[in-house]
Each structure stands twice: as C-alpha cells, then as structure tokens.
Amino acid sequence: MTVRALFYEAYRNVGTGTTRTVLLAMLLGSVVVAAIFVDGLTIRQIIAEADRFQRSAASVLTVDAPGRIDGARCEALGRIPGVRASGAVRATDDKLTSVVLPDAPIPVSEVTPHFPRLLTGDLDPGEGVVLSDEAADLLHLGTGASFDAVEGTARIAGHYAYPDDGRRPGFGYRALIVTAANTLFDECWVDAWPQIPNLRSLLFSTVSGDGSADGDGPELAQLNSSLGVSFDGHARFEARITRHLPLLVGIVSCAVGLGALRLRRIQLASSLHCRMCKRDLIAVQLLEAASWIVPAACVGACVALILAAAEGRDFAAVAAAELRFPVTAALGGLAGTVLGAAMSRERDLFRYFKDR
Known part of the structure; x- marks a missing residue:
C-alpha cells in the first residue's frame, strides 16, 4: 500500500x-x-x-566555644557554595532599656555583619539595632524607627522572627548589635541548603585555641533539632x-x-x-x-x-x-x-x- x-x-x-x-x-x-x-x-x-525544615532553621548548625570563635573565619564560610549565610554572635551583659518601658530591658548580643541574614525578617542595611519580633512588637515600632533608650537614642535597623517551634531558646526577646568581625565571639552559625556533608568540620575550623583547661571543647549543635538531624531531599x-x-x-x-x-x-x-x-x-x-x-x-x-x-x-x-x-x-x-x-x-x- x-x-x-x-x-x-x-x-x-x-x-x-x-x-x-x-x-x-x-x-x-x-x-x-x-x-x-x-x-x-x-x-x-x-x-x-x-x-518546613528550612523555615524552622533546622538547616542551621552552630558551634559553641565561648570567647574562641574567629569572627572573620565564620563570616568567610558564607562564601562557600551552598552556604546561604553565616555569622558569629557573642553574649553581653548589656541591656537596651526603652524609656517608656523601663521594666522590660532587652538583652543585647553582638553579632558580625552577616549574622542577621540567618534570621528571617525585614533588615534595613542602615546602622542600628536588629530586634526580635517580640521586642519590636512590645515597642510598637518598625524598621527605620527610632526610640529613646536609657543608653541613648536607638534606631531599629531591622527585625527578625524567632518562633517557638523547637528552636534553641534565647533569641526570642533580644537585640542584636552589629560589630566588626575581626574579634573573638562565642558562637558561629551557618545555614547551608542543600546540606553540605563536611559542614561540621568547616564549623570547627572557626574555633581558635586548644580549649579550656577543664577540657571543655567546642560543642556542635543544630539550632532546631525537632525535625531531625538532617533532611536528604534527593534520597x-x-x-x-x-x-x-x-x-x-x-x-x-x-x-x-x-x-x-x-x-x-x-x-x-x-x-x-x-x-x-x-x-x-x-x-x-x-x-x-x-x-x-x-x-x-x-x-x-x-x-x-x-x-x-x-x-x-x-x-x-x-x-x-x-x-x-x-x-x-x-x-x-x-x-x-x-x-x-x-x-x-x-x-x-x-x-x-x-x-x-
């Protein structure tokens, strides 16, 4: 045919x-x-x-070594392919006290310039403090606003969400002040997605010195471990x-x-x-x-x-x-x-x- x-x-x-x-x-x-x-x-x-794993900050790993974290090394981890953000933080004894709310002082932590990227929220690149949503709501102020504090006038550079969804407590009511990275800090945080197999060893590379005399070494932890240690989406x-x-x-x-x-x-x-x-x-x-x-x-x-x-x-x-x-x-x-x-x-x- x-x-x-x-x-x-x-x-x-x-x-x-x-x-x-x-x-x-x-x-x-x-x-x-x-x-x-x-x-x-x-x-x-x-x-x-x-x-959900990402939104709950389960992809964020932290290494805790008080006074021994090299801020510059920690910031440098953010340039590694797959790392979305990295930054160092250290606790202080300072408080940020609003004149209108003297009974609700806000604990202050000092952080490296890229640390706020690890936290969700609206961040203005200008100078000022970065408040948690709870602290910002208490003051009824948003990004760019200023308020009178006992320590002087403070400008809100941004705010971040830190819900109680299994994350490590301590940052739900806090003020972050950005400082230079060329000093020592207490912790280094890194957010990588997809997760990097050798990220833990990279985190340990930010620790300076050989440890304290009592033998306490750096502690590696997950910011939110409620959803498991890892998430292998491909698998x-x-x-x-x-x-x-x-x-x-x-x-x-x-x-x-x-x-x-x-x-x-x-x-x-x-x-x-x-x-x-x-x-x-x-x-x-x-x-x-x-x-x-x-x-x-x-x-x-x-x-x-x-x-x-x-x-x-x-x-x-x-x-x-x-x-x-x-x-x-x-x-x-x-x-x-x-x-x-x-x-x-x-x-x-x-x-x-x-x-x-």
Missing part, C-alpha cells in the same frame, strides 16, 4: 468510529492524569517537608512510593492498545485475508493509535507542566518527573498496538468467527 492509502485507511477507521478514538483517549488520559496527580501530591509533600525523592508509577502507566497503556486491537481481531484477520501485508496492517494501526495516544499524552503533559509551575523554583525537577507519565503512556500504547497487530493472523479468521 502507498503512504497515501495507509493514511486514508486510518482516517476512514477513525472517522467511522471503528478505532474508538474518543473512548480510548478518555480512558488513557484519565489514567495518565490520575497518576500525575498521585505522584505530584507525593512530590509536593516532600517539598513541603523540605520547606526521599528517589525512594518515594510512587517512583515506579510511570512504569505501571506504561503497562496499562500497553494493555489498552493491545485490548483495543483484540476487540477488532476479526477485522484485522479479515484484512490479512484480503492480502494486506502485516507491515501495512501494523502501519495503519499505529496511525489509528496516534489518534487517541496523542490527545491523551498532550493532556497529561499540560497537567504535568501546570503542576510543575505551581512548585515555582522546583519547576525543572518536578516537570522532569511528571513528564515521564505521558511519555511512558505513549510508548506503552504504541507497543500494545504493535503487539496487537502482530498477533493477528489470517489463519485464525474462522476461529474468531466461531468464537464470536
């Missing part, structure tokens, strides 16, 4: 409803979309857990329960393609009896199969891209994962069609009539 004849034969079967295009497209499309939603919800849960993604779902969709699609032709086995065997060669039969059936595979795959691809776009910064990874479903569905449908056409034999025509 000529190419034109092959296309005409397929067009005629699709147009007369012999191919069952609408039914098969709806069936396969429903399977693909349902699978995409199931896998998408699983991936979204993993992303939500990762976001969770690869181990998710729906990771093999695209293969199942491909198998189902193959079964749909095979089943659709087995329902037409008399027609196919009759075509072979009329001297249509097996190659032409397979070609016609593939053209017919495209009429229901392509719409189903396109709908699945659109749904996959919409779900991926909803994840924002993780668009590429989610899209790559979800687009496997329409791809495997298309390949499975074509494979089932080829298998169904190849199984058709002229000598079985009368047996098919008898079974019918």
Whole structure:
C-alpha cells in the first residue's frame, strides 16, 4: 500500500468510529492524569517537608566555644557554595532599656555583619539595632524607627522572627548589635541548603585555641533539632512510593492498545485475508493509535507542566518527573498496538468467527 492509502485507511477507521478514538483517549488520559496527580501530591509533600525544615532553621548548625570563635573565619564560610549565610554572635551583659518601658530591658548580643541574614525578617542595611519580633512588637515600632533608650537614642535597623517551634531558646526577646568581625565571639552559625556533608568540620575550623583547661571543647549543635538531624531531599525523592508509577502507566497503556486491537481481531484477520501485508496492517494501526495516544499524552503533559509551575523554583525537577507519565503512556500504547497487530493472523479468521 502507498503512504497515501495507509493514511486514508486510518482516517476512514477513525472517522467511522471503528478505532474508538474518543473512548480510548478518555480512558488513557484519565489514567495518565490520575497518576500525575498521585505522584505530584507525593512530590509536593516532600517539598513541603523540605520547606518546613528550612523555615524552622533546622538547616542551621552552630558551634559553641565561648570567647574562641574567629569572627572573620565564620563570616568567610558564607562564601562557600551552598552556604546561604553565616555569622558569629557573642553574649553581653548589656541591656537596651526603652524609656517608656523601663521594666522590660532587652538583652543585647553582638553579632558580625552577616549574622542577621540567618534570621528571617525585614533588615534595613542602615546602622542600628536588629530586634526580635517580640521586642519590636512590645515597642510598637518598625524598621527605620527610632526610640529613646536609657543608653541613648536607638534606631531599629531591622527585625527578625524567632518562633517557638523547637528552636534553641534565647533569641526570642533580644537585640542584636552589629560589630566588626575581626574579634573573638562565642558562637558561629551557618545555614547551608542543600546540606553540605563536611559542614561540621568547616564549623570547627572557626574555633581558635586548644580549649579550656577543664577540657571543655567546642560543642556542635543544630539550632532546631525537632525535625531531625538532617533532611536528604534527593534520597526521599528517589525512594518515594510512587517512583515506579510511570512504569505501571506504561503497562496499562500497553494493555489498552493491545485490548483495543483484540476487540477488532476479526477485522484485522479479515484484512490479512484480503492480502494486506502485516507491515501495512501494523502501519495503519499505529496511525489509528496516534489518534487517541496523542490527545491523551498532550493532556497529561499540560497537567504535568501546570503542576510543575505551581512548585515555582522546583519547576525543572518536578516537570522532569511528571513528564515521564505521558511519555511512558505513549510508548506503552504504541507497543500494545504493535503487539496487537502482530498477533493477528489470517489463519485464525474462522476461529474468531466461531468464537464470536
């Protein structure tokens, strides 16, 4: 048969409803979309857990060595790829006391210039103190405002949130004053995401000296350990329960393609009896199969891209994962069609009539 004849034969079967295009497209499309939603919800849960891990500051590691943290080294960790922020902090005996609230002095800590980036909030790069939200709310003042304190006029350079979500206490009601990094501090904080395997050893490199005489060494801790020590998003993604779902969709699609032709086995065997060669039969059936595979795959691809776009910064990874479903569905449908056409034999025509 000529190419034109092959296309005409397929067009005629699709147009007369012999191919069952609408039914098969709806069936396969429903399977693909349902699978995409199931896998998408699983991936979204993993992303939500990762976001929660970050928002709760569980990704922040600290090393505690009072009076022995090199502020400059700690600040330098922020230049390492994967480190989002780093900074050093030291406690002081100073208090910041508002004239209008003399009974609520605010404890003061001195920090290196990049330390405020470790804490969420609105930070103005100008000079002044950085207050916790609790302290700022108590004063009813926002970023850029000034207030009279016993120690003198203080300007609020920014504020930060420090909720009681499992984080180490001590910074929920506090004022941070930025100072030079070329001195010694008590702690070094580092926030890295994704987590860096050798971050702990890098933190220890900020400690100066050999320890105190009583043998106390630097203590490494997690700012918030309530969500676990680490979060390996890649491992969770690869181990998710729906990771093999695209293969199942491909198998189902193959079964749909095979089943659709087995329902037409008399027609196919009759075509072979009329001297249509097996190659032409397979070609016609593939053209017919495209009429229901392509719409189903396109709908699945659109749904996959919409779900991926909803994840924002993780668009590429989610899209790559979800687009496997329409791809495997298309390949499975074509494979089932080829298998169904190849199984058709002229000598079985009368047996098919008898079974019918």
